Amino acid sequence: MTSDAASVTFSNIPQTYTNLLVKWVTRGTVSQNAYYIYTALNGTAGSTTYGYSSGSAAVGDRSTGYMYVVYTSAGYATTNTFGTGEFTIHNYTGSSAKPITSWSAPETNSATSQAAFWGAGLWNNAAAVTSVLVGASSGNLVAGSSVYLYGIKHA
Amino acid sequence: MAVTYEPVVTATLGSAATELTVSNIPQTYTDLVVDVFVPPVPVATNIAMYINDNSSGSTECGFVTLFSNGSGVGSQRSYQHPYFAMNYAATANTTYPTAYTLHFFQYARTDVRKSVIIMSSLDYAGSGASELREGMRNNNEAITKLRLNASGQNLPVGTRVSIFGIAKA
Numbered sequence: 001m002t003s004d005a006a007s008v009t010f011s012n013i014p015q016t017y018t019n020l021l022v023k024w025v026t027r028g029t030v031s032q033n034a035y036y037i038y039t040a041l042n043g044t045a046g047s048t049t050y051g052y053s054s055g056s057a058a059v060g061d062r063s064t065g066y067m068y069v070v071y072t073s074a075g076y077a078t079t080n081t082f083g084t085g086e087f088t089i090h091n092y093t094g095s096s097a098k099p100i101t102s103w104s105a106p107e108t109n110s111a112t113s114q115a116a117f118w119g120a121g122l123w124n125n126a127a128a129v130t131s132v133l134v135g136a137s138s139g140n141l142v143a144g145s146s147v148y149l150y151g152i153k154h155a
Numbered sequence: 156m157a158v159t160y161e162p163v164v165t166a167t168l169g170s171a172a173t174e175l176t177v178s179n180i181p182q183t184y185t186d187l188v189v190d191v192f193v194p195p196v197p198v199a200t201n202i203a204m205y206i207n208d209n210s211s212g213s214t215e216c217g218f219v220t221l222f223s224n225g226s227g228v229g230s231q232r233s234y235q236h237p238y239f240a241m242n243y244a245a246t247a248n249t250t251y252p253t254a255y256t257l258h259f260f261q262y263a264r265t266d267v268r269k270s271v272i273i274m275s276s277l278d279y280a281g282s283g284a285s286e287l288r289e290g291m292r293n294n295n296e297a298i299t300k301l302r303l304n305a306s307g308q309n310l311p312v313g314t315r316v317s318i319f320g321i322a323k324a
Binding site: 001018019031045047048049050051053058059060061062064088090091096097098099100103118119120121122124152154155 | 160162163164165190192194196221222223224225226227228229251252253254255256274275276277278279280281283284285286287315317318319
């Protein structure tokens with residue numbers, strides 16, 4: 001990304017793979033140590049069940065509006081540090097709901113609170129996934145953030 | 156084009172069965188990444204992965220699970236099993252599919268124990284769990300066979316095990 005933006009969208013995704021893998025290196029503008037990145041498939045939300053640990057506490061939560069897939073570094077994190085992680089959309093061309101697995105690691109090697117995150121999601125829609133949006137739950141993703149989409153094709 | 160995950164083999168159930176087996180796994184890679192997709196099951200049940208010909212009496216596998224059930228987090232340790240569990244805080248579901256990713260390290264070596272990391276997607280649109288699991292098989296055997304099992308229940312049509320190989324440089 002060459003400028004700050006609220007989200008990145010991959011459109012017209014080929015239907016020739018089995019799973020989609022999204023990897024990212026991101027940082028947000030919001031005035032927090034870390035915050036959520038979410039995804040929307042074909043422009044619609046789903047649900048996620050996730051947990052994260054900051055090193056001093058562990059939290060489990062669920063979202064049925066946004067599909068939170070990662071916890072990434074934000075405005076209060078050490079300068080030039082970015083969070084990293086990935087999520088997989090399983091069976092994205094299939095005619096049933098689409099399970100999602102995710103993890104992220106926004107470490108800053110400082111006393112600033114970051115978190116190890118793991119999650120499961122479900123896009124409860126029978127349609128094939130043709131677009132994937134990755135967005136900041138608040139504020140923007142900063143310029144220099146990168147989001148990559150891979151197709152994973154089974155034998 | 157460089158290949159990181161090389162597709163090796165995919166097995167898909169064409170009819171319901173109690174087990175889905177992938178045999179004769181090539182021994183030419185360094186690690187294996189196994190992608191498992193289970194459609195909604197007929198009966199809520201536990202899913203497990205057996206290694207090679209581990210019988211039900213085997214006690215070779217141990218694992219620790221980190222999970223979120225949507226309202227809290229927890230961990231669980233279990234050991235001396237013939238399998239790696241694929242779920243703990245929620246079972247496979249009769250309405251929604253589940254997906255699992257297993258990463259076996261150094262699977263073809265015959266001089267070390269076998270380690271695995273398992274991610275389980277058990278979100279059910281307002282219930283369910285997310286799980287992260289480490290495991291070890293206390294046996295130096297190379298992994299040549301994987302057997303997906305539904306604890307005595309049937310795995311549904313469309314259950315799929317796909318194996319990818321990762322080769323070191």
